[in-house]
Amino acid sequence: MTELTGGVICVLAVAGVVMNNRRIIACFPIWIVSNILSAGLHAHAGLWAMVARDLIFVGLAVEGWLIWRRKGKA
Numbered sequence: 001m002t003e004l005t006g007g008v009i010c011v012l013a014v015a016g017v018v019m020n021n022r023r024i025i026a027c028f029p030i031w032i033v034s035n036i037l038s039a040g041l042h043a044h045a046g047l048w049a050m051v052a053r054d055l056i057f058v059g060l061a062v063e064g065w066l067i068w069r070r071k072g073k074a
Contacts, residue, residue, distance in 0.1 A: 002041065002044075002045075005037065005041050006041060008037065009034050009037050009038050009041065012030050012031075012033060012034035012037070013031065013034045013035075013038075015027075015030055016028075016030040016031040016034060025065065025068050025069070028061045028062070028064055028065035028068070029061075029065070031057065031058075031061040032058055032061045032062065032065075035054045035055070035057040035058045035061065036054075036058060038050075038054045038057075039051050039054035039055055039058070042054060
């Protein structure tokens, strides 16, 4: 199950980057989901520094989403 979850997380994260490169605002909710899933996977493995990183990435994705919306890119 961990391998499948990791694979899904990887696909979502890469999709988010591709969408960001193409300036598609939907990258942010995709990143939020992938980072929350990643935080859960890392917590399950006891990798607390990685959990912290993932949660910081969630916050940065939320911030980016809000900034893009304010600038009218939505």
